[in-house]
Amino acid sequence: MSSEFELIELFQHIGAEFYKQNGIITGPGDDCAIFDLDTPIVTSVDSSVIDVHFPSNASPQDIGYRAVAVALSDIAAMGCKPIAFSLSVSSQISDEIWYKKLAEGIEDIANKFEISLIGGDLTNGPLNLNAIVYGTPYSEKILMRDSAQVGDLICISSPTGRAKKGLADWNNMESNSKYIQDYLRPLPKIELGKKIVNFASACIDTSDGLLADLKKLLKASKQGAVINLDDIPITIDINDINAGDDYDLCFTVPKSKFDNTFYKIGEVTEGLEIKLTSNKGYDIDINGYEHF
Amino acid sequence: MSSEFELIELFQHIGAEFYKQNGIITGPGDDCAIFDLDTPIVTSVDSSVIDVHFPSNASPQDIGYRAVAVALSDIAAMGCKPIAFSLSVSSQISDEIWYKKLAEGIEDIANKFEISLIGGDLTNGPLNLNAIVYGTPYSEKILMRDSAQVGDLICISSPTGRAKKGLADWNNMESNSKYIQDYLRPLPKIELGKKIVNFASACIDTSDGLLADLKKLLKASKQGAVINLDDIPITIDINDINAGDDYDLCFTVPKSKFDNTFYKIGEVTEGLEIKLTSNKGYDIDINGYEHF
Numbered sequence: 001m002s003s004e005f006e007l008i009e010l011f012q013h014i015g016a017e018f019y020k021q022n023g024i025i026t027g028p029g030d031d032c033a034i035f036d037l038d039t040p041i042v043t044s045v046d047s048s049v050i051d052v053h054f055p056s057n058a059s060p061q062d063i064g065y066r067a068v069a070v071a072l073s074d075i076a077a078m079g080c081k082p083i084a085f086s087l088s089v090s091s092q093i094s095d096e097i098w099y100k101k102l103a104e105g106i107e108d109i110a111n112k113f114e115i116s117l118i119g120g121d122l123t124n125g126p127l128n129l130n131a132i133v134y135g136t137p138y139s140e141k142i143l144m145r146d147s148a149q150v151g152d153l154i155c156i157s158s159p160t161g162r163a164k165k166g167l168a169d170w171n172n173m174e175s176n177s178k179y180i181q182d183y184l185r186p187l188p189k190i191e192l193g194k195k196i197v198n199f200a201s202a203c204i205d206t207s208d209g210l211l212a213d214l215k216k217l218l219k220a221s222k223q224g225a226v227i228n229l230d231d232i233p234i235t236i237d238i239n240d241i242n243a244g245d246d247y248d249l250c251f252t253v254p255k256s257k258f259d260n261t262f263y264k265i266g267e268v269t270e271g272l273e274i275k276l277t278s279n280k281g282y283d284i285d286i287n288g289y290e291h292f
Numbered sequence: 293m294s295s296e297f298e299l300i301e302l303f304q305h306i307g308a309e310f311y312k313q314n315g316i317i318t319g320p321g322d323d324c325a326i327f328d329l330d331t332p333i334v335t336s337v338d339s340s341v342i343d344v345h346f347p348s349n350a351s352p353q354d355i356g357y358r359a360v361a362v363a364l365s366d367i368a369a370m371g372c373k374p375i376a377f378s379l380s381v382s383s384q385i386s387d388e389i390w391y392k393k394l395a396e397g398i399e400d401i402a403n404k405f406e407i408s409l410i411g412g413d414l415t416n417g418p419l420n421l422n423a424i425v426y427g428t429p430y431s432e433k434i435l436m437r438d439s440a441q442v443g444d445l446i447c448i449s450s451p452t453g454r455a456k457k458g459l460a461d462w463n464n465m466e467s468n469s470k471y472i473q474d475y476l477r478p479l480p481k482i483e484l485g486k487k488i489v490n491f492a493s494a495c496i497d498t499s500d501g502l503l504a505d506l507k508k509l510l511k512a513s514k515q516g517a518v519i520n521l522d523d524i525p526i527t528i529d530i531n532d533i534n535a536g537d538d539y540d541l542c543f544t545v546p547k548s549k550f551d552n553t554f555y556k557i558g559e560v561t562e563g564l565e566i567k568l569t570s571n572k573g574y575d576i577d578i579n580g581y582e583h584f
Contacts, residue, residue, distance in 0.1 A: 025332070029512065030437050031369035031497060032334035032427070040317070041333060042324035043410070045424055047380045049417035077323035088339045088422045118335070125341035126418040130380045132337055135324070145322050205323055220321065 004122050007096065010103045011087070015116030022083035022116050023136070033086070033118035035134070042135045042142065044074035050127035054184075055170065060098050062184040063129065064105030070207065071131035072113065072188035073247040077205040079143035079197025080135035082190060084118045085110075088132075090125035113190060138194050143251075148202035148221035148268045152252035155262035157192050159233035160210045161240025163247070179235070186247040196251055203251040209242045211274075214250050218274065221252075227266035229278040238282040296414050299388065302395045303379070307408030314375035314408050315428070325378070325410035327426070334427045334434065336366035342419035346476075347462065352390050354476040355421065356397030362499065363423035364405065364480035365539040369497040371435035371489025372427035374482060376410045377402075380424075382417035405482065430486050435543075440494035440513035440560045444544035447554035449484050451525035452502045453532025455539070471527070478539040488543055495543040501534045503566075506542050510566065513544075519558035521570040530574040 012028040019027055023037035035041060048067040050056050058066075068085055075082045087106065093099070110117060118134075148154075166183030174180075189205070196203070204217040210232070218225055234240040252268055253259075269275070304320040311319055315329035327333060340359040342348050350358075360377055367374045379398065385391070402409060410426075440446075458475030466472075481497070488495070496509040502524070510517055526532040544560055545551075561567070 026434075026436070031366040031495075032336040032372070032425075034332050034334050034370075034434060036332040038330065040326050040328040042326050043335075043378070043424075043426075044324040045378050045380045045411060045413050045422070047382055047413040047415040047417075047422070049382055049415050052416050074323040078326075080324070086335070086337050086424070088337045090339055090341055090420055119337060121337050121339040121422070123339045123341050124344050125339075125420055128382055128417055128420050130337070130339070130413070130422040132335075132378070132424050133324075134335075142318075142326060144318070203323075 007099050008122055010099050011106065011117060011120065014103065014107050015110040018114045018116045021114070024084060024116055024118055027116060028119045037136060039136045040142065042075060042078050042080050043133065044071060045130055045132045046071035046074065048129045048131070058184060060101035061105035061108070064102040065109050065185050067129040068106055068109045068131045069186050069188050070247060071133040072190065073186070073205040073207060075133050075135035076189040076193040077143065077203050077249055078135065079138065079141065079193040079200070079203065081138050081194070082113050082115045082133060082135045084116045084134040086119040086132040087117060088121040088130040090123045090128040092124060092126065138197055141197055143193065143197050143200055143203040145202050145204045145217045146220035148217060148223050148252040149254070150223060150268050150270050152201050152254055152268045153258050153264050154214065154225055154227065154250065154252055154266040154268060155264055156206070156210065156248050156250050157189065157262060158248050159235050160246055161235035161243040163245035164240065164243035165235045167245070183245060186245065188247060189249045192249055196253065199257040200251045200253050203249055206246045206248045206250050207244060209244045210246070210250060211241045215274065217250060222272070224269045224271040224273045225266050226269055226275045226277060229276055229282055230280055231263065232265045233263050299391050300414055302391050303398065303409060303412065306395065306399050307402040310406045310408045313406070316376060316408055316410055319408060320411045329428060331428045332434065334367060334370050334372050335425065336363060337422055337424045338363035338366065340421045350476060352393035353397035353400070356394040357401050357477050359421040359423045360398055360401045361478050361480050362539060363425040364482065365478070365497040365499060367425050367427035368481040368485040369435065369495050369541055370427065371430065371433065371485040371492070371495065373430050373486070374405050374407045374425060374427045376408045376426040378411040378424040379409060380413040380422040382415045382420040384416060384418065430489055433489055435485065435489050435492055435495040437494050437496045437509045438512035440509060440515050440544040441546070442515060442560050442562050444493050444546055444560040445550050445556050446506065446517055446519065446542065446544055446558040446560060447556055448498070448502065448540050448542050449481065449554060450540050451527050452538055453527035453535040455537035456532065456535035457527045459537070475537060478537065480539060481541045484541055488545065491549040492543045492545050495541055498538045498540045498542050499536060501536045502538070502542060503533045507566065509542060514564070516561045516563040516565045517558050518561055518567045518569060521568055521574055522572055523555065524557045525555050
């Protein structure tokens with residue numbers, strides 16, 4: 001088996017060509033990495049556990065790509081630009097080839113977003129990846145989840161339930177399914193965050209399911225909503241509103257800023273309840289109101 | 293079992309009273325935390341895995357305390373002031389009391405260093421804690437490991453092997469052993485880092501063992517060393533120089549800056565080799581020279 005030190009060398013160059021543009025004055029190799037920036041820094045961590053967040057038969061390339069992608073989605077939700085990430089990997093795998101492939105997937109997403117790996121940890125343990133991401137604002141404004149205003153439209157940018165369908169197709173070995181990539185290699189909506197940051201009033205990423213994440217946004221904003229289920233773009237059926245892993249953004253905008261590239265699914269209202277309406281008689285476990 | 297959301301509430305207030313002094317404009321509760329500082333930020337991540345980094349019968353208070361403490365040691369090694377941390381916890385434990393105790397240990401160390409918990413993740417998986425730490429320089433200077441100079445003295449601040457003895461005593465249920473706390477609740481040498489930052493030439497923390505970490509410092513500095521084994525303060529025997537988990541600092545200082553509160557163990561030399569000398573005929577697996 002390769003030593004921990006040899007394995008770390010597979011990773012430590014990733015995104016080194018972007019250090020300067022990302023304000024990184026020390027990358028991996030010392031006790032800490034160092035940022036020197038004259039802007040705020042946003043940061044988040046996301047854990048990916050085998051058989052919980054990814055299937056055990058996923059390729060190491062996809063496991064690495066996905067672990068970073070899902071963390072970057074939190075940077076997108078703040079309307080910020082990703083600059084760097086750290087990766088802590090616990091693994092009991094001894095095959096160096098596996099780590100090379102993991103590094104390939106990580107390098108793919110680092111290059112896609114021009115971000116730099118600045119550190120990490122490699123330990124012995126059941127397979128678990130923690131990606132820590134760092135970003136900076138595109139403009140003066142950072143997009144929060146606690147600032148939705150009554151009358152704002154509630155929007156998403158793509159159909160719900162794609163990742164759920166992708167995971168089902170993966171498990172059924174339907175290898176031609178276009179949805180599998182939606183699950184294995186979700187696209188963090190960095191470009192969308194950048195587009196909406198200056199006019200959206202609030203934003204959250206839909207990692208836990210559209211309805212669950214919308215609830216969090218409304219609770220933080222101390223507002224309610226009327227949601228028209230018929231307006232929600234779905235993949236399989238209306239239960240997709242509870243499907244996780246889509247990593248879209250759910251955001252609120254003043255009516256004047258609505259853009260028909262967005263899907264409007266409802267409107268922010270006073271009070272602390274979500275009213276779900278439909279003319280289709282959807283077979284979903286709701287009572288018209290959902291209190292939180 | 294409590295919901296993930298209820299469990300997160302046990303943690304999210306930790307260190308909230310220090311947000312302002314630590315430049316944190318958004319703590320936990322949004323997609324990302326936000327720092328707004330006009331100084332560089334140093335950051336590192338450390339993973340703590342059950343039965344690898346801590347014994348499965350350790351108390352949740354000690355597990356939480358230790359996971360953060362070992363990560364803070366990296367901030368100490370940079371001669372920086374810790375300001376914040378995030379914590380990602382994978383666990384299959386369903387007992388809310390366990391999480392309350394975990395939060396107590398984490399709060400202990402947060403209060404000790406006046407640092408704020410700014411985020412994290414709580415996922416289902418084998419017990420694994422990842423602590424991400426953030427710090428800022430005390431002065432203009434940040435202490436690196438790559439800048440040791442020929443002729444500098446190599447120093448540590450406390451005897452090696454204390455944590456190894458502590459773990460052995462823990463496993464032997466020698467509950468009166470003073471070393472157990474050295475293992476379970478190591479003290480990150482933040483004060484020492486602050487004291488030496490302006491005159492030390494290089495520094496590393498001794499998490500993997502004094503000799504292994506000194507090698508890393510010398511390799512990064514492209515220097516060698518003569519180490520006098522007789523000068524190394526030990527707990528059990530000279531093999532303590534290979535014992536991990538002490539979380540002391542190993543640092544180099546110009547001769548003029550040596551202070552007799554430090555233990556001098558050797559001197560930086562030209563070349564890429566470590567010469568280990570002793571008049572005691574230590575029974576240790578060395579050949580006089582160790583190449584790297």
